[in-house]
Amino acid sequence: MxxxxxxxxxxxxxxxxxxxxxxxxxxxxxxxxGALSAKVKTLMMMLCDALLAHENGVKAIADRARGMGATEEEIAETIRVAFWMGGLPGLVTGVNAFRED
Structure with a gap:
């Protein structure tokens, strides 16, 4: 990819x-x-974009994470953290990771 x-x-x-x-x-x-893998850091970036309501960023970064080997389960757990830290807005934006354009 x-x-x-x-x-x-x-x-x-x-x-x-x-x-x-x-x-x-x-x-x-x-x-x-580094101490954290590039994949984990990419999931962290996706989390931040979810909290900042950057729906297109979430989608793009989720696709990048998938290209690095992230599973749908890892993406789903990252979205759960977005929900935990950002409430429903984090969840609503986070689910753009599963959007199929």
Missing amino acids: QQQIPFYMVPLLEKDPKMAEILTSNRDFIVAD
């Missing part, structure tokens, strides 16, 4: 390539396997 470029990177690549380079470098450093 090819990783999609986040929508905000498209104009940055054209108008501010230095900033795009900095963001890419930071993302690569932060999301790399």
